[in-house]
Amino acid sequence: MVESPGLATFAGDAGGSDQELVDQALAGRREATETLAQRHRQAAYLLALQLLGNRDDAMDVAQEAMLRFFASLGTFDRERRVQPWLFTIVRNQVRDLWRRRQRRPGDGLSEAGEALTRQLVDLTANPEADLRRRELKQRVWRALAALPAAKREIIVLRDFHDLSYSDIAQVLDIPIGTVMSRLHGARQQLRAQLQAGGRHA
Amino acid sequence: MPEQCGRTFGEALLSGYLDGTLVQGDEQRVRLHLEDCESCRTLVDGLAAVKETIMTSTFDMPPDNEWSEGPSTGSSRVARGVGWPLVIGWAVLVCGYAVWEGWQESENLVERLILVGGVSGLGLLFLGVLLDRLKAMKTDPYREVQK
Structure with missing residues (x-):
């Protein structure tokens, strides 16, 4: 189980910066490749899950994204961070999947929202508080799943994965100057959706 | 967001304020405005609550053996x-x-x-x-x- 934003390390991480690990992986060190994979694959899976809502599809996308990530390691710009680069691959894979299935990003969102909320877990020992918190989280993730893809991904990248505005601009391939306004618009729509849902509940 | 609140900056700065990404001048402008404007304060508090809910969400992860493949x-x-x-x-x-x-x-x-x-x-x-x-x-x- 993984809680945001604690995605940076995993049990048994041998350490070293991502850039160092990339250099070692390119030099053929198998352990460096394994460490990079273990350090980032969970975040890749979670992003795919949050965009697709389906566990099996998310696993397929994350596996494929990791393979492409390693296949393109030779062209990686060392000035950039690994995670935004991997997220760009995940996002492209998700879009490819929608295209292959000839679905628009908004199709099947209610099922996706339900499936996504089933993957939520609670970690506290207080059942009453857990129930309230769980219901709130379910409402929020259901509303997120119902947002247009462009709005859902920017919120998820910022608020769950804790990416900086410049990293978000890189992943979404948009100017950094538009990140704040697009993010605010997405947050406003999410809030409006939650308020509308609250009134109907 | 009501237009009559007297805000002199773009509304998107409220998200920048929430994320702590504003330059010092903008941050101060937003902070001073929030001290006087209840509607903007309500909006920021609402956005902050949603952000916190997303941030603290935890998802079930696939077991390690599903990740046994490597390149x-x-x-x-x-x-x-x-x-x-x-x-x-x-x-x-x-x-x-x-x-x-x-x-x-x-x-x-x-x-x-x-x-x-x-x-x-x-x-x-x-x-x-x-x-x-x-x-x-x-x-x-x-x-x-x-x-």
């Missing part, structure tokens, strides 16, 4: 790339030689038809499997996965 090494890809043409070349040569020898030694038409028919059938089956494999390779997401 295949360059050497294994090269070995596989060289191995297949060698196997195909060997099969063509051996079959061709066998057909030639059989043709030379057979004395009547029925024997020759049985020989050519059998080998052609096997060859076509092999070709069918090969073409299917080549087609699958282009779309198989697990082709570079090492179990």
Whole structure:
């Protein structure tokens, strides 16, 4: 189980910066490749899950994204961070999947929202508080799943994965100057959706 | 957001304020405005609550054994790339030689038809499997996965 934003390390991480690990992986060190994979694959899976809502599809996308990530390691710009680069691959894979299935990003969102909320877990020992918190989280993730893809991904990248505005601009391939306004618009729509849902509940 | 709140900056700055990404001047402007404007304060508090809910969400993760695959090494890809043409070349040569020898030694038409028919059938089956494999390779997401 993984809680945001604690995605940076995993049990048994041998350490070293991502850039160092990339250099070692390119030099053929198998352990460096394994460490990079273990350090980032969970975040890749979670992003795919949050965009697709389906566990099996998310696993397929994350596996494929990791393979492409390693296949393109030779062209990686060392000035950039690994995670935004991997997220760009995940996002492209998700879009490819929608295209292959000839679905628009908004199709099947209610099922996706339900499936996504089933993957939520609670970690506290207080059942009453857990129930309230769980219901709130379910409402929020259901509303997120119902947002247009462009709005859902920017919120998820910022608020769950804790990416900086410049990293978000890189992943979404948009100017950094538009990140704040697009993010605010997405947050406003999410809030409006939650308020509308609250009134109907 | 009500327009009459007297805000003198773009509303998107409220998200920048929430994320702590504003430059000092903008941050101060927003902070001073929030001290006087209840509607903007309500909006920021609401956005902050949603952000906190997303941030603290936890998801069930797939078990480690589902992640046991790793990228295949360059050497294994090269070995596989060289191995297949060698196997195909060997099969063509051996079959061709066998057909030639059989043709030379057979004395009547029925024997020759049985020989050519059998080998052609096997060859076509092999070709069918090969073409299917080549087609699958282009779309198989697990082709570079090492179990």
